[in-house]
Amino acid sequence: MKTYNVNEKGYYGDFGGAYIPEMLYPNVEELRQQYLSIMNEDSFKEEFHQLLKDYVGRPSPLYFAKRMSEKHGAKIYLKREDLNHTGAHKINNTIGQILMAKRLGKNRIIAETGAGQHGVATATVCALMGIDCVVYMGEIDIDRQAPNVARMKMLGAEVRPAKSGSRTLKDATNEAIRDWINNPVDTHYIIGSAIGPHPYPDMVTRFQSIISEEIKWQLKEKEGRENPDYVVACIGGGSNAAGTYYHFLEDEKVGIIAVEAAGKGVDSGESAATSALGKEGIIHGCKTLLMQTGDGQITEPYSISAGLDYPGVGPMHAHLYRSGRGEFFSITDEDAMKAGLELCKTEGIIPAIESSHALAIFHHKKFKKDDVIVINLSGRGDKDLNTYIDYFDL
Amino acid sequence: MNRIHKKLQEDKKLLSIYFTAGYPNLEDTVPIIEQLQKSGVDMLEIGLPFSDPLADGPTIQESSTHALTNGMTTAKLFEQLKDIRKTVNIPLIIMGYFNPMMQYGVEAFCKKCNEIGIDGLIIPDLPVDVYNEEYRSIFEKYNLINVFLITPQTSEDRIRFIDSVSNGFIYMVSSASVTGAKNTFGDAQNQYFERISNMKLKSPQIVGFGISNAETFKAATKYGKGAIIGSAFIKMIKEKGIEGIDDFVKSIRL
Numbered sequence: 001m002k003t004y005n006v007n008e009k010g011y012y013g014d015f016g017g018a019y020i021p022e023m024l025y026p027n028v029e030e031l032r033q034q035y036l037s038i039m040n041e042d043s044f045k046e047e048f049h050q051l052l053k054d055y056v057g058r059p060s061p062l063y064f065a066k067r068m069s070e071k072h073g074a075k076i077y078l079k080r081e082d083l084n085h086t087g088a089h090k091i092n093n094t095i096g097q098i099l100m101a102k103r104l105g106k107n108r109i110i111a112e113t114g115a116g117q118h119g120v121a122t123a124t125v126c127a128l129m130g131i132d133c134v135v136y137m138g139e140i141d142i143d144r145q146a147p148n149v150a151r152m153k154m155l156g157a158e159v160r161p162a163k164s165g166s167r168t169l170k171d172a173t174n175e176a177i178r179d180w181i182n183n184p185v186d187t188h189y190i191i192g193s194a195i196g197p198h199p200y201p202d203m204v205t206r207f208q209s210i211i212s213e214e215i216k217w218q219l220k221e222k223e224g225r226e227n228p229d230y231v232v233a234c235i236g237g238g239s240n241a242a243g244t245y246y247h248f249l250e251d252e253k254v255g256i257i258a259v260e261a262a263g264k265g266v267d268s269g270e271s272a273a274t275s276a277l278g279k280e281g282i283i284h285g286c287k288t289l290l291m292q293t294g295d296g297q298i299t300e301p302y303s304i305s306a307g308l309d310y311p312g313v314g315p316m317h318a319h320l321y322r323s324g325r326g327e328f329f330s331i332t333d334e335d336a337m338k339a340g341l342e343l344c345k346t347e348g349i350i351p352a353i354e355s356s357h358a359l360a361i362f363h364h365k366k367f368k369k370d371d372v373i374v375i376n377l378s379g380r381g382d383k384d385l386n387t388y389i390d391y392f393d394l
Numbered sequence: 395m396n397r398i399h400k401k402l403q404e405d406k407k408l409l410s411i412y413f414t415a416g417y418p419n420l421e422d423t424v425p426i427i428e429q430l431q432k433s434g435v436d437m438l439e440i441g442l443p444f445s446d447p448l449a450d451g452p453t454i455q456e457s458s459t460h461a462l463t464n465g466m467t468t469a470k471l472f473e474q475l476k477d478i479r480k481t482v483n484i485p486l487i488i489m490g491y492f493n494p495m496m497q498y499g500v501e502a503f504c505k506k507c508n509e510i511g512i513d514g515l516i517i518p519d520l521p522v523d524v525y526n527e528e529y530r531s532i533f534e535k536y537n538l539i540n541v542f543l544i545t546p547q548t549s550e551d552r553i554r555f556i557d558s559v560s561n562g563f564i565y566m567v568s569s570a571s572v573t574g575a576k577n578t579f580g581d582a583q584n585q586y587f588e589r590i591s592n593m594k595l596k597s598p599q600i601v602g603f604g605i606s607n608a609e610t611f612k613a614a615t616k617y618g619k620g621a622i623i624g625s626a627f628i629k630m631i632k633e634k635g636i637e638g639i640d641d642f643v644k645s646i647r648l
C-alpha cells in the first residue's frame with residue numbers, strides 16, 4: 001500500500017533515517033526502541049491528555065471565519081493553536097516530550113530555539129515538572145528576540161548562546177546536539193520540530209497529531225463530515241503542518257497544502273523556500289531536502305518570520321513534495337505581512353507571522369465556493385508585535 | 395595491500411594527526427602533509443571542512459569555518475592532493491561529514507579518492523548500519539577502508555558488529571564528548587581502554603578525542619595500537635604555523 005507515513009526503518013519514502021555520529025547512537029536508539037510503547041501506555045496517554053486539557057487549554061477551537069469566508073469565496077475554518085498556553089502549537093510537543101523524558105529517567109533537558117517559541121514552550125514544561133533546562137539559541141537570535149529570552153529566564157531556564165557558524169537556529173541545533181554528545185546519560189533533547197534523526201520526526205508528529213484528531217470531530221459537529229477538502233499549514237521544520245495533516249495523509253480526497261517562506265522572493269537569494277531551493281542531503285541527522293551550496297555546505301535561509309527560517313524541512317514534507325501528495329507554495333514577506341493584517345481586520349485575530357504565511361494562500365490559489373478549508377493558525381502575533389510595528393510603521 | 399594494513403602491522407605505537415584542509419591558509423594542505431611525514435608521523439586524517447560539524451568541539455569548528463572562508467571545497471582538496479603520492483607514502487585518510495560527499499556523489503568521491511591514493515575514510519555521521527547496507531560495496535570497489543567510531547557508551551554487541559564490518563582499525567573515542575583537547579585521562583577512561591582491549595577484537599584500536607600531549611598519548615597507547623591528535627595540533631598550527639610542526643611531533647613521542 002502507498003503510504004505517506006513513516007515506515008519501520010524511519011523513512012518517509014526516500015527521506016528520514018538516522019544519520020548520527022556513533023556518540024549519539026545509544027540515546028537515539030533507546031528512544032527509538034521505547035517511544036511507541038511509552039506513548040501507548042494508558043498512564044502516559046492519560047497524563048498527556050489531562051495536561052493538554054487543563055494546562056494547555058485544549059481542545060483548541062475550530063473557528064468558522066465567516067467574514068474571511070465571504071471575502072474569499074470558500075468555507076474557511078481556523079484551527080486556533082494560537083489560543084494554547086504559551087501562544088503556539090509548540091507546547092503540544094514539549095508536553096509530550098517532557099513526559100517521555102521522565103519515563104526514560106532523564107533529569108536534564110536541552111533544547112534549541114530560533115525565535116524562542118520552542119525555547120519558551122520547553123522552559124515552561126521544565127518549570128512545570130521541576131526539571132533543569134538549558135536552551136541553546138543563536139547569538140544573533142538572542143539579540144533579535146529579547147522578550148522570549150527574558151521569558152525563558154523567568155521560567156528558570158538557562159539560555160546559552162550558540163556562537164559558532166552563522167549563530168542562528170541551525171547552529172543552536174548543532175550546539176544542542178553537541179551538548180547531548182557530552183551528556184549521554186542523564187539528558188533528553190527536546191527537539192522543536194518534526195526534524196532530526198528517526199524517531200524524532202515521527203514522535204513530534206504524533207504529539208502534534210492532536211491537531212488533526214480534533215479537527216476531525218470538530219468538523220463533524222459543524223459540517224457533518226470529518227474531512228475537509230483542504231488542510232493548510234505553514235512549514236518551518238514542519239511540526240504544526242505534520243500535526244495538521246496527520247489524520248488526513250492517507251485520504252487523498254483531502255488536499256494537503258504546504259506554505260513555505262519565500263522571504264524576499266524564491267530567486268532573491270534571501271529565502272527559506274526549502275522545497276523549491278533545496279536538494280537532497282543530510283541535516284541534523286536526517287536525510288531530507290535542504291538548502292546548501294553545490295559543495296554541500298548548508299546555507300543560511302532568510303524569512304521575516306524567525307520560526308520559518310530553517311534550511312531544511314522535516315522528512316514527511318520532503319516526501320509529500322517529491323511524491324506530489326502535497327501542493328507547495330512559497331509566500332513572500334510582503335504577502336505574508338498583508339495576509340496577517342487582513343486577518344486582524346476581518347476577524348479580530350492577530351496571527352503569528354509564521355501563520356500569516358498560511359493565510360496568504362487565498363491570494364495564491366483559487367478555491368470553490370463550497371470547498372471546506374482548514375487553516376492551522378499555529379500561533380498568535382504577540383511575539384511579533386515589534387516586527388509588525390516596524391513593517392507597517394504603526 | 396592497503397597502506398593502512400601495512401602500517402598497522404608495524405611493531406610500534408602509531409601517531410596519527412588530524413588537521414583541517416585549507417587551514418590556516420588555503421594552500422597549506424600539501425606543505426602540512428609533507429612536513430608531518432618528515433617529522434615521523436605515521437598516518438594522517440585530512441579534514442574536509444563542513445559548515446555544520448556537529449561532532450566537533452570549538453577548535454575544529456573554528457578551523458572548518460575558517461577553511462571554508464578561505465575557499466576550501468571538495469574539488470579544491472582533490473586538486474591539491476592530485477600529486478600527493480609523488481612525495482608522501484604514509485597512509486592518508488579523509489575525515490569529513492557525509493553531506494558534502496553526497497553532493498559530490500558518493501561513488502565519484504570514492505573513485506577520486508582511489509585515483510589520488512587515499513587509503514580510507516572516516517565519516518562520523520554515516521552510521522555503520524547504513525554503510526553496511528547501502529555503501530559498503532562502493533567503498534570496497536575503490537579499495538577504501540572505512541573507519542567506525544566506538545565510545546564508552548557503545549554496547550558490547552554493537553562493538554562486535556562494528557568490528558565485524560571494519561576492515562582496518564576501530565576509532566576508539568576516548569570519552570563521551572565532542573572533539574577537543576584534554577590534558578589528562580581519568581580512571582574511567584583507563585578502565586574503558588582496558589575493557590575494550592580485553593574484548594580481543596580483530597580490528598586494532600586507535601584512540602582519538604582528547605589526546606594533546608605526551609602524557610595522554612602514552613595513556614591512550616598503553617592499550618590501543620595508536621592515537622590521533624586533532625584539536626591540540628590545530629591550536630599549535632594556528633599559533634606557530636608549519637614551522638611549529640616538528641617540535642610538536644617530537645614533544646608527543648618523547
Ligand SMILES: Cc1ncc(COP(=O)(O)O)c(C=O)c1O
Nearest residue numbers: 236237238239240307354378379
Ligand atoms: C507560531 C509558529 N508557527 C510555525 C512555526 C514553524 O515551526 P513548524 O514548522 O515546526 O511548525 C513556528 C516556529 O517557531 C511558530 O512559532
